[in-house]
Amino acid sequence: MKRLNSQLQQDGAQLELILLIRTLLAACKEISFRVSQGALAGVLGSTLSENVQGETQKKLDVISNQIIKDTLCESGYVKAMSSEEEEHVVPCDPDGKYLVSFDPLDGSSNTEINSLIGTIFSIFHAPQWMEPGDPSAFVQPGTQMVAAAYVLYGPSTMLAMTTGRGTHLYTLDKTHGGFLLTQANIQLPQQTAEYAINASNQRHWDTPMQRYVSELVAGKEGPRKKDYNMRWVAAMVGDIHRVLCRGGIFMYPADKRNPEQTGKLRLLYEANPMAFLIEQAGGKASTGERRIMEVVPTDIHQRVPVIMGSSEEVDYCLSCYEETKA
Ligand SMILES: O=P(O)(O)OC[C@H]1O[C@](O)(COP(=O)(O)O)[C@@H](O)[C@@H]1O
Numbered sequence: 001m002k003r004l005n006s007q008l009q010q011d012g013a014q015l016e017l018i019l020l021i022r023t024l025l026a027a028c029k030e031i032s033f034r035v036s037q038g039a040l041a042g043v044l045g046s047t048l049s050e051n052v053q054g055e056t057q058k059k060l061d062v063i064s065n066q067i068i069k070d071t072l073c074e075s076g077y078v079k080a081m082s083s084e085e086e087e088h089v090v091p092c093d094p095d096g097k098y099l100v101s102f103d104p105l106d107g108s109s110n111t112e113i114n115s116l117i118g119t120i121f122s123i124f125h126a127p128q129w130m131e132p133g134d135p136s137a138f139v140q141p142g143t144q145m146v147a148a149a150y151v152l153y154g155p156s157t158m159l160a161m162t163t164g165r166g167t168h169l170y171t172l173d174k175t176h177g178g179f180l181l182t183q184a185n186i187q188l189p190q191q192t193a194e195y196a197i198n199a200s201n202q203r204h205w206d207t208p209m210q211r212y213v214s215e216l217v218a219g220k221e222g223p224r225k226k227d228y229n230m231r232w233v234a235a236m237v238g239d240i241h242r243v244l245c246r247g248g249i250f251m252y253p254a255d256k257r258n259p260e261q262t263g264k265l266r267l268l269y270e271a272n273p274m275a276f277l278i279e280q281a282g283g284k285a286s287t288g289e290r291r292i293m294e295v296v297p298t299d300i301h302q303r304v305p306v307i308m309g310s311s312e313e314v315d316y317c318l319s320c321y322e323e324t325k326a
């Protein structure tokens with residue numbers, strides 16, 4: 001089976017980018033080990049602190065963030081990084097060529113139930129003019145990403161990665177510690193009968209999303225004339241993995257309860273990297289108004305509504321938004 005290195009070389013990745021990716025994945029392997037030890041390593045449960053998002057941090061959020069931060073700062077490849085768990089940009093090496101944004105542990109409420117969690121990251125070129133602590137270099141649209149990936153800590157530890165030449169799936173071979181290519185060039189089916197949304201928020205969604213989901217729920221008897229199935233892992237990394245593996249549509253719309261907060265998911269740490277992976281697999285990713293990867297962030301912790309997955313289903317959902325505008 002092909003190793004990650006060979007696939008990255010085949011996809012034309014520069015040596016320094018390959019070395020950075022390998023460094024990041026070394027951190028993820030350590031997280032994978034800690035996660036698999038669970039209660040034995042005393043890593044489950046919450047801390048007494050909140051992150052900048054106002055969410056109570058789990059012990060594993062803090063541990064994973066620290067592992068990635070230390071590994072990247074020592075690597076010499078990274079000028080600065082931004083993390084869901086850090087209020088400010090973290091300056092690293094002034095000569096580093098790259099910027100990294102990451103969600104160290106996605107779906108952390110799943111830690112207590114031994115369910116799917118993961119790490120999500122994206123890599124950009126660092127502008128030469130940038131001082132390492134300067135947040136303005138992070139406000140690049142997702143179209144500027146040079147790589148995006150997630151590592152899923154499930155029954156197997158899996159990696160989905162793109163450098164802009166397709167999305168490939170790898171599985172961690174724990175016997176020798178390397179990621180081996182298990183599925184090259186994933187292609188999402190354009191159509192699907194499976195959707196993912198937290199339906200308990202239904203009454204707070206915007207009108208187009210209310211209409212779209214009510215049509216799915218109506219099944220064969222409704223305007224879509226087919227039955228749909230619903231799945232919700234409560235970790236974006238798990239839901240997007242399922243969508244990459246067999247198609248589907250994943251949605252986290254804006255919520256009327258908090259008009260200041262445009263959606264729940266973070267553009268830099270969650271929406272952008274997943275959008276790149278989905279698009280490279282032939283899917284689509286939108287906020288309902290525009291392509292996610294074209295959103296120019298105004299803040300490193302910016303949130304966006306998310307609609308992504310199988311292209312024809314995303315298009316149908318977006319047509320509900322278009323009709324509301326008309
Ligand atoms: O509480 P809900 O509505 O099920 O939210 C689940 C969503 O929140 C998240 O867990 C947020 O991620 P974090 O665990 O990194 O904060 C997403 O992964 C997931 O899609």
Ligand SMILES: [Mg+2]
Nearest residue numbers: 103105106107
């Ligand atoms: Mg997350």
Ligand SMILES: [Mg+2]
Nearest residue numbers: 084103105106
């Ligand atoms: Mg997180």
